[in-house]
Amino acid sequence: MSTRKAMVGLVGLAAATIVLTSCAGGGSSTGDDSANAIDGEPSGDIKVITWRTDLIADGTFDEYAKEFQSVYPDVTVTFEGITDYEGEMKTRLSTTNYGDVIGIPTMQPSQFEQFLEPLGETADFQDTYRFLTTHTYDGTQYGLAIGGNANGVLYNKAVFEEAGITELPKNEEEFLAALEQIRDNTDAIPLYTNYKDGWPLTQGMGSLGAITNDPDAGINMAENTAPWTEGTDIYAIDSVFYDAVEAGLTEEDPLTTNWEQSKVDLGTGKIGTMILGSWAISQMQAAAEDNGASADDIGYMAFPSNLDGKQYAIIGGDYNLGVSKHSEHKAAAWAFIQWLLEDSGFTETQGMVSTVSAKPLPDNLAGFTEEGVELMETNPAPAGKESLLSDISNDSQIDLWGPLYRQAMIDIARGAADGDKQSYFDELNERWGASSEQLAG
Numbered sequence: 001m002s003t004r005k006a007m008v009g010l011v012g013l014a015a016a017t018i019v020l021t022s023c024a025g026g027g028s029s030t031g032d033d034s035a036n037a038i039d040g041e042p043s044g045d046i047k048v049i050t051w052r053t054d055l056i057a058d059g060t061f062d063e064y065a066k067e068f069q070s071v072y073p074d075v076t077v078t079f080e081g082i083t084d085y086e087g088e089m090k091t092r093l094s095t096t097n098y099g100d101v102i103g104i105p106t107m108q109p110s111q112f113e114q115f116l117e118p119l120g121e122t123a124d125f126q127d128t129y130r131f132l133t134t135h136t137y138d139g140t141q142y143g144l145a146i147g148g149n150a151n152g153v154l155y156n157k158a159v160f161e162e163a164g165i166t167e168l169p170k171n172e173e174e175f176l177a178a179l180e181q182i183r184d185n186t187d188a189i190p191l192y193t194n195y196k197d198g199w200p201l202t203q204g205m206g207s208l209g210a211i212t213n214d215p216d217a218g219i220n221m222a223e224n225t226a227p228w229t230e231g232t233d234i235y236a237i238d239s240v241f242y243d244a245v246e247a248g249l250t251e252e253d254p255l256t257t258n259w260e261q262s263k264v265d266l267g268t269g270k271i272g273t274m275i276l277g278s279w280a281i282s283q284m285q286a287a288a289e290d291n292g293a294s295a296d297d298i299g300y301m302a303f304p305s306n307l308d309g310k311q312y313a314i315i316g317g318d319y320n321l322g323v324s325k326h327s328e329h330k331a332a333a334w335a336f337i338q339w340l341l342e343d344s345g346f347t348e349t350q351g352m353v354s355t356v357s358a359k360p361l362p363d364n365l366a367g368f369t370e371e372g373v374e375l376m377e378t379n380p381a382p383a384g385k386e387s388l389l390s391d392i393s394n395d396s397q398i399d400l401w402g403p404l405y406r407q408a409m410i411d412i413a414r415g416a417a418d419g420d421k422q423s424y425f426d427e428l429n430e431r432w433g434a435s436s437e438q439l440a441g
Contacts, residue, residue: 038117043332046078072336089105113140120141121141130355135322144317146321147352149206149278150277153303159269162269163178171305172236182273189270195407209376212232213310218389219389236303239421242410242424268287313373318352396434
């Protein structure tokens with residue numbers, strides 16, 4: 001899978017920043033049209049537009065189509081995969097032809113009704129599904145996550161054992177000490193940043209709220225004029241990267257990192273840790289097996305922080321699935337979404353947290369249970385402030401969900417740019433504070 005897409009649901013979608021323009025606002029059929037009501041009898045041909053090109057290539061989605069048709073014989077399902085999913089879907093949304101079931105690309109919540117069919121009242125979904133907060137607007141639900149991911153740190157158990165690490169680190173000091181053990185006792189790179197590819201540096205944002213056990217961390221950061229101050233989530237997240245780089249505990253030349261190779265290297269014990277969402281576990285396991293190592297060597301732990309001895313991990317939805325406003329077979333599209341989430345076994349085979357609340361955690365998160373890590377979801381921003389965090393990010397030119405400011409931070413930490421941690425965090429606070437005062441009032 002192109003993993004750049006997989007991580008979007010955790011932070012990018014929740015913080016929609018890209019403005020879409022469309023000529024598709026008028027003339028659409030809606031749920032009030034009895035010919036294509038979402039709660040009608042499922043029938044007709046539907047197309048599912050997906051970012052999971054790998055599951056098309058290996059025939060997995062063809063099998064799903066057959067299984068679904070055995071339940072709904074009057075519906076025929078086809079799949080179309082897009083490699084540059086976010087980019088191409090934004091272009092397609094300027095038309096009325098963008099499939100029947102889609103992975104909802106980044107957009108402002110106020111735009112949902114322009115492109116998506118309402119699925120129902122959010123209150124009616126709360127007892128059944130997780131991850132509802134990112135795709136609800138004015139009490140209406142427009143999407144359901146295909147599955148969910150936890151946020152934390154991938155690690156190689158064999159490397160930890162060789163290094164002599166007997167307990168998982170539960171704060172930054174212990175984490176840095178563990179990285180030092182890896183450096184001193186093994187040939188592995190302790191922490192791999194994937195600086196060159198850039199997007200992996202954004203993965204730490206998925207733990208926003210876990211450090212302080214604050215489900216409102218997003219809006220609280222927006223209204224904080226100096227969030228890069230010790231004691232906050234973003235300070236802890238960025239400090240782990242900065243301090244590890246400054247201590248020489250990351251790859252020697254960050255300009256030559258390679259994401260695809262890093263999967264092999266972590267899987268085979270050439271890398272000790274990477275800060276990534278749990279969506280990456282299955283890919284690291286596959287890379288290990290494909291290269292003569294054991295999938296059992298791949299472990300997952302909470303972000304190295306605790307509050308009064310308790311660790312927390314944010315869980316959040318991956319891409320949300322929605323029904324196109326312009327679908328001619330909305331009931332069939334909605335039936336497919338519900339079947340995929342509830343009956344297909346998709347999340348079980350993908351090692352994801354099920355969107356269905358009653359289903360247990362996947363086996364690959366067993367370590368969380370063993371360590372007593374408490375899972376938490378974040379709250380949506382208050383009404384009228386849905387885009388405040390992203391607005392401040394844009395205005396201050398601090399790309400919270402992009403790699404640029406963290407790459408600049410790493411350049412300082414490795415001595416390739418002037419400054420130090422305090423001076424850089426002061427600069428971030430100055431820029432952020434000015435925008436927060438202006439936009440948050």
